Amino acid sequence: MTSxxxxxxxxxxxxxAVVACDxxxxxxxxxxxxxxxxxxxxxxxxxxxxxxxxxxPDAGAIRIDGEQRRIRDPAEAxxxxxxxxxxxxxxxxxxxxWENVILGERTRLDAAAARRRVGEISERYGLAIDPxxxxxDLSAGLRQRVEIIKCLRRDPAIVIxxxxxxxxxxGESEQLFEVLxxxxxxxxxxxxxxxxxxxxxxxxxxxxxxxxxGAVVDxxxxxDADAPGLARAMVGRPVSLRSAGAALGHIEGLEDGxxxxxxxxxxxxxxxxxxxxxxxRDARARGRDRRTLLDGLSLDVRPGEIVGVAGVEGNGQAAxxxxxxxxxxxxxxxxxxxxxxxxxxxxxxxxxxGVAVVPADRHESGCVLDMTVAENLTLVSPPRARTGRxxxxxxxxxxxxxTGRRAHAERLIEQFxxxxxGADAPMxxxxxxxxxxxxLARELSGDPAVLVAAxxxxxxxxxxxxxxxxxxxxAAADGVAVLLISxxxxxxxxxxxxxxVIFRGRIxxxxxxxxxDVERLGLLMSGAQEAAAx
Amino acid sequence: MAGDFFFAVGDVxxxxxxxxxxxxxxxxxxxxxxGEWIAERAGxxxxxxxxxxxxxxxxxxxxxxxxxxVAVGLLIGAAAGLLVGAVQAHFSxxxxxxxxxxxxxxxxxxxxxxxxxxxxxxxxxxTAHVFEVPGLVEIPxxxxxxxxxxxxxxxxxxxxxxxxxxxxxTRWGLEVRAVGENPQAADVSSIDVNARRRQAVxxxxxxxxxxxxxxxxxxxxxxxxxxxxxxxxxxxxxxIFGGWTLRGAMLGCLLFGSANSFRLSLPAVGxxxxxxxxxxxxxxxxxCVMALFAHRTREPQSLARPFIRxxx
Numbered sequence: 001m002t003s004x005x006x007x008x009x010x011x012x013x014x015x016x017a018v019v020a021c022d023x024x025x026x027x028x029x030x031x032x033x034x035x036x037x038x039x040x041x042x043x044x045x046x047x048x049x050x051x052x053x054x055x056x057p058d059a060g061a062i063r064i065d066g067e068q069r070r071i072r073d074p075a076e077a078x079x080x081x082x083x084x085x086x087x088x089x090x091x092x093x094x095x096x097x098w099e100n101v102i103l104g105e106r107t108r109l110d111a112a113a114a115r116r117r118v119g120e121i122s123e124r125y126g127l128a129i130d131p132x133x134x135x136x137d138l139s140a141g142l143r144q145r146v147e148i149i150k151c152l153r154r155d156p157a158i159v160i161x162x163x164x165x166x167x168x169x170x171g172e173s174e175q176l177f178e179v180l181x182x183x184x185x186x187x188x189x190x191x192x193x194x195x196x197x198x199x200x201x202x203x204x205x206x207x208x209x210x211x212x213x214g215a216v217v218d219x220x221x222x223x224d225a226d227a228p229g230l231a232r233a234m235v236g237r238p239v240s241l242r243s244a245g246a247a248l249g250h251i252e253g254l255e256d257g258x259x260x261x262x263x264x265x266x267x268x269x270x271x272x273x274x275x276x277x278x279x280x281r282d283a284r285a286r287g288r289d290r291r292t293l294l295d296g297l298s299l300d301v302r303p304g305e306i307v308g309v310a311g312v313e314g315n316g317q318a319a320x321x322x323x324x325x326x327x328x329x330x331x332x333x334x335x336x337x338x339x340x341x342x343x344x345x346x347x348x349x350x351x352x353x354g355v356a357v358v359p360a361d362r363h364e365s366g367c368v369l370d371m372t373v374a375e376n377l378t379l380v381s382p383p384r385a386r387t388g389r390x391x392x393x394x395x396x397x398x399x400x401x402x403t404g405r406r407a408h409a410e411r412l413i414e415q416f417x418x419x420x421x422g423a424d425a426p427m428x429x430x431x432x433x434x435x436x437x438x439x440l441a442r443e444l445s446g447d448p449a450v451l452v453a454a455x456x457x458x459x460x461x462x463x464x465x466x467x468x469x470x471x472x473x474x475a476a477a478d479g480v481a482v483l484l485i486s487x488x489x490x491x492x493x494x495x496x497x498x499x500x501v502i503f504r505g506r507i508x509x510x511x512x513x514x515x516x517d518v519e520r521l522g523l524l525m526s527g528a529q530e531a532a533a534x
Numbered sequence: 535m536a537g538d539f540f541f542a543v544g545d546v547x548x549x550x551x552x553x554x555x556x557x558x559x560x561x562x563x564x565x566x567x568x569g570e571w572i573a574e575r576a577g578x579x580x581x582x583x584x585x586x587x588x589x590x591x592x593x594x595x596x597x598x599x600x601x602x603x604v605a606v607g608l609l610i611g612a613a614a615g616l617l618v619g620a621v622q623a624h625f626s627x628x629x630x631x632x633x634x635x636x637x638x639x640x641x642x643x644x645x646x647x648x649x650x651x652x653x654x655x656x657x658x659x660x661t662a663h664v665f666e667v668p669g670l671v672e673i674p675x676x677x678x679x680x681x682x683x684x685x686x687x688x689x690x691x692x693x694x695x696x697x698x699x700x701x702x703x704t705r706w707g708l709e710v711r712a713v714g715e716n717p718q719a720a721d722v723s724s725i726d727v728n729a730r731r732r733q734a735v736x737x738x739x740x741x742x743x744x745x746x747x748x749x750x751x752x753x754x755x756x757x758x759x760x761x762x763x764x765x766x767x768x769x770x771x772x773x774i775f776g777g778w779t780l781r782g783a784m785l786g787c788l789l790f791g792s793a794n795s796f797r798l799s800l801p802a803v804g805x806x807x808x809x810x811x812x813x814x815x816x817x818x819x820x821x822c823v824m825a826l827f828a829h830r831t832r833e834p835q836s837l838a839r840p841f842i843r844x845x846x
Contacts, residue, residue, distance in 0.1 A: 054722065075724035090723065092716045094832070095708070103712055104723030109705040150723075 003066030005030050005158050005190035006051060006082070011060035013046055020046040021057070022214040028158060028190040033180055035205035035222065036194045039234055040459050043214040044194045048160050051192075052084045053077040064158075075104070083156030085147045087163050091135045098131040101150045121149045125179050140167040140312055141175075141526075148179065159183060160192045165200055166487070167313045169526040170518075177204040198227050198234075212236055235462050276300035277481045278324075278355070278450045283333035283344075285319055285505075293319035293328070295505035301450060301481040306472060308496025309485040309507075312525055316505035317485050318360065321454040324483070325357045325365075326350040338449055351380065356448035358439050360455040360485075366439045367427050374409035374423040377442050408445075416441040417467075433464025440471055444480075451475050454485040469495055489521070503527045552799045553679035557687075558753055560791025564690050565745025566769035567776075567783045568697045569738035574773055575701060576734035577714040578626060579838045581637035583742040584766025585644035586618035590746025592648040592657075595757040598750075599657035607659075608686055608747040615743015616736055618644060623732035623739075630840040641766075649759045661755040662686050686752040689744065698780050710734055714834035717841040727841045742766065764817070771820040778833055786823075793819050 004027040013021040021043045028034050038044045049055035051062065053071040062069050064080045071077050074084075091100050098114040118131040127145045135143060144164065151159060161180070165173040177200070183189050195201050201208055201222075208225055210218040210233045218233040278301040285294040294316055301307045311317060322328040323335065329345025342349035350357075359365040367376045409423045418437045420430055427435060436456065443451065453472055457465040472495060476482045486492050492499055493516070501509045501524040509524040511517065566583050573580040590611035597603075597610030618640055626633035665688070667681035701707035709730050712720040717727045746762065754761055768790050775789070776782020797812035 073724060074722055078724065084722075086722055090719045092712045092719050093835070094715055095712060099708055099712075103708065103720065104725050105705070107705075109703065109708060 002030075003063070004028055005065065007063040007066075008047070008051065009061045009063070011047060011050055011057045011062075013043075013050060013055060013057050019214045021050070024060075024211070024214070024216055026209060026216070028192055029207075030157070030190050031184055031188045032206045033184055033191040033193055033204060035201035035208040036192060036211065037196070037198070037201045037208055037230060037234060038211035039196055039461055041461070042196075042211040042234075044196075044211050045162055047211070048084065048162055048192065048194055051077070051158075052082060052160060078154055078156070081154075081157035082160070083151040083154060083158070084160040084162065085144070085151045085164055087166060090150075091143055091146060093134070093136040095135060096131065097129055097133050097135065097138075097146050097149075100135060100146055101131075101153055103150075117153060118149060121152055125149075125152065125182060127179065140314055141169065141172040144168065144172075144176070148176075152183075156189070158190045158192070160194070162194045163196070164193070165195070165197065169312050170489075170522040171526055173200060180204065198230055202227065202230070210234055273302050274304075276302045277338050278483065279336040280323075281334045281336075283323060283335065284331045285323065285328050286331060287319075292505055294323070294330070294333075296333070297502070297506045298333075299483075299500065299507055301483050303449070303479045303481050304476055305497045306476045306482040306484055306495050308492035308499045309483065309502050310489055310492045310499055310521060310525060311487065311502035313487045315502050317454065317487065317502060319505065320502070321357065321360060321452060321485055324350055324355050324450070324452045325359065354449035355452060356443035356446060356450065357452045358436075358443055358454060358456050360458065362432070362435055362439060367435060369428040370426060372424045372426055373413065373418070373420050373430065373438060374406055376427050376438050377409040377412050377423075377445075378405040379442065412441040412445055416471075431464075433460050433467070436460060436464065436468060440468065444471070444475060448480060450481045450483065452483045452485065455487065456484070457486075457488070457491060489525075493518075501525055549799065550675060550678050552795060553676060554683070555798055556788075556792040556795035557679040558683060558791075559794045560788045561687050561690050562745055562749050562753065563765060563769045563772055563787035563791055564694070564784060565748055566738075566742045566766055567772045567787050568690070568693055568780070569741030570769055571773050571776075571778070571780055571783045572697060572701060572710065573734045573738035574778060574837060575714045575834055576710045576731045577717065577834055577836050577839065577841070578622075578633055578731055578735055578738075579637075579770065580619075580622060580735055580738045581634060581767070581770065582618055582622040582640040583738055583769060584762060584764070585637075585641040586615040586622075586739045586742035587746035587749070587766045588641075588648055588762045589614040589618050589644045590743030591750040591761050592652060592746075592757055593743070594747030594750045595652075595657040595659045596655065597747075598659050604662040604686065604751050607751050608689075608744060611747025611750070612740050612743040615739045615741070615746065617739070618743070619736045619739015623735035626840065627728040627731045627735070630842055633838060633840070645759065648757075652757050652759070657757060659750065659756050661753070662751050684752040686748045689748070693741065694780065694784060701780070706730075706733075711834075713841075714836060717836055717839075721841075721843060727843075731841070742769075745769075768817075768820060771824065774833075775820075775823050789823075790819065 006028040008024065008026045011021050011024045012019070024043070024047055026036070026047065036044045036047070046055055050057045051071065053073045053076055056072065062071060064082070069080060071080065071082075092103065095103075098111065098118050101118050102114045115131040118129065121127070122129050125148070127149055129142060129145050129149065135146065138146070144167070164176060168176065180191055180193070184191055193201065193205055202225065205222045208220045208222055208230070209216055210220070210230065212234060217236070220230075278299070280297060280299045283294045283297045287293050297316065297320065299307070309317065309320065319328055323330070323344055326342070326345060326347055326349045334341060335344055335350075337350070337353040337355055340353045342353040363369060368379065371379070406423060412418070413420060413423060416437045418430075418441065419434050427438065430438070451472070456468050456472065460468065472482055472484065484492060484495055497513050499511050499513065499516070499521065500507045501521065503525065504527065508527070509520075511521070566587055570580055570583050593614030594607040594611030598607035601607070622633070622636055622640055625631045625636040662684040664683060665685040670681040671677045673681070701710060709720065709725050712723070713725065713727050713730045720727050749761060749765075750757060769787065772786030772790055773783045775786035776784070793815050797815050
C-alpha cells in the first residue's frame, strides 16, 4: 500500500490551559473523502489548521507522501499541495471573483490570464461563475464556489473543507458533495471534510474519524457506520436522536419524530388563537451601504408559540434581530408590540415595550466579558428600562442599589443553574454555555412579552443546547411569544410550532409544524419558490 | 453689501491669479492625498501626514540651504517624510499601537522639533523658478495655472496616474486593497498583512514629505512653523470626501484648495471681508462635506483597525 497523502502523528496543541488537540493521529488517503466529525470545540478545526500551517503544533509530526515536513504558514502548505476551503474570512467582498482567486499568488498580475484560469477551473468541475462579478453581489452558495475555485486553482493533492455547508441550502450542499466526489474519483485527490453534521458525513464520505474533547474517539468506514452509533461516539453518552438532531444536524428520521410528537397542550396556536403580541408589517430597511436588509418583511408571533425563522445565513436574520433590539431604524413599515408601537431604531424602545433579545453574538452584544456575572445579570434591569427613564431604577434612584442588585443576581444564578465561582467572577471565566445562561436569565427575568432568540445554541455543547431549548419551551409555555431566528434548520424544526422562511429580507413562506415538508422548506430557503412565482 | 460681495466674487473668478493660486494650493494637498489614499486603502488613517508634511518642508529648507539645489531639497524633504511614515508604520503595524495616538504624538513632536531647529539653524531658502510649458501655457484662464508654475508642482502630474496604476494594476495594489478590506482573508491567502500596511504608510510619508518640500520651495519660499497649518488634515478630509477613490480624492483637493485660494484673493481684489473669518472657510467646507458624505460612501472595511494574527 502506498503511503497516505497526508499523515498526522501525535499532534498536540494547547491554548493556555485548554488542550485543543491531544496526541491526534490522522491519515488522509488519496481517492477518499475523509469525514472528521465532532461537536463544536472538539478540536477538528485546530487539527486542520495545523495541516494548513495556520496553527503550529506543540508536538507531533506531519508526513506528506511519506516525507516528514514542517508547515509554518499557508504558503508552505500550498507548495506541498494542500489547499483549504475556508468558511469564514477568506473572500474580500469588494474585489471581483478573479481578483479573489489569485490573491496570495506571487506572479505578475495578469487579469486576462486570471479570468481564463477561473473559466478553466469552473468548466472542469462544473462550477459556473462570472469572473468579473463582485463577491459582495454573490449569494452564499456562489461565494463558496469561488472559495472552491480558489482552492483548486493550484491543483492541490489534498483538499480540506471546514464546515462547508453551514451557509448552504440543502440543494447547494448536495451540489458541493457531487463536486467533491468528482475531485476524488477523477483526480485521485484526498479530501478532508470537517463537519458537526451527522447526515452529511454519512452521505458524503468514505471514512470517518470522530473527535471529542481534542482526541480521536473512534474511526469507522462510512459503510459500517450508523447515525445512533456516531452520535454516541461524538457526545460520549447515549443521546436520543431527536434531541441530538438539533446539535448534530441529523435530519433523517426527524419527520417521523415530528409526526409522532403532538404539540404540547397550550403550546400550539389555535386557528382562532389569541391576537399576536408581536406584529411586524412590511418592514423595509437598508444598511449604511444602501444595501437592502429588509424588503417588506411581515411577521406575527402570538403569545405561547415559538415561531422559527428558517433561512440561509445572510438573508436578513441579523437585520430582523437588530430591528427587535432597537438597533435598526426602518424606512417603511411598522412594529407593534401588544398595544404599543415602539419607534424602531430608538435606543431602548423595543426593550421598554417588552421585547427581550438573546443576540446571535454573545460576546459582541450579549454580554460584557470584562464585567462580573452579577453586573452582566443586572446590566439592564428590564423594569427600569420600561419606565422610559433610562438612568433611574424602578424606585426612581439614579445611584446603583448594590445590595439589591447582588441579591437579584444571586437569585438568578440559583434559578438558572449558572455554574460560576461566584457572582463577582468575571464573565470571561465562564464556559460558553454558562455565559448563554446568564444572557437568558437576564432577558427572561424582566417578564418579557416577546423573546427573540437569535442563534441561541451556536457554539454550545449538547448539554447546554438541551438546557437552552428547554428554557425556550418553558418561556412559551408561560405565555411568552418566542421568535427563534436560526440558520440551523434542525434547531428550528426541533423547537418551532410554526416555521417561516426568510429570503432576501422578507418572509417567503410559512408552514405549521403539523404539515411540515422538508423538501418544500429547502426550496423556499433557496428562493426557488420566489423564482417560480415571478 | 451682498451686491458688493458678488461683484468681488465675479472679479475673483475672472482673474487668472485666482486659478493659479487655487491650483497651487490644491497641488500641495494633492501630494499628501495621493499617498494618504494608498495608506487608507490598506487600512490606516494616517494622521501623521500633517507631521510628515511639516518635516518635509523643514528638511527641504535645510537641504536647499546646504546644497543650493531645489531638487536636492525636495529629495531630502521626501526622505524626512519617509522617516515620519516609518515611525508611524512601525508603531501602528508592528507594535499594533493605536494609530491615532501614534499619529497625534508624531505631529506634536515634529512641530516642536522643526520649530526649535528652525529658530537655531535659520536655513536660507528661495522658491524654485517658474517653468512655462511651451504652448500649453497659452490656454486662456487655465493655461498659466496648470502649466506656468514653479517646476516642483509638475511632479504631481505623473504621480497621480502612477498611484492609480500601482493600486489597480499591480499585485501589490491588489494586496493593499485586500488588506484594507479583509485582513483575515488576506492572511489565509498568505499575504503579509502588516508588511503591506507598513509599505502603504511609507508611501504616504514620502508623498507628504514631497508635498511639504513643494510647499516650501515651490510656493512659500521660507520656513515658518505654521507653513503646513492643517493642510495634512485637509488632505485626509479630501480622501474621505472622495469616497476612497483616487479621482474623488483629487477632486476634493481641488475643491478645498480653491476654497483656500478664494480666501486669499478676496481681500486682494479689495473686498473688506474679515480674513481670519475667511481662513476658516476650507475647514467649514470640510465639515459640511463630511456631514453630507460620511454615510454615503463605502470605506475600506477594516480602516483604522489593527491586525493581529490569530485574533478575529
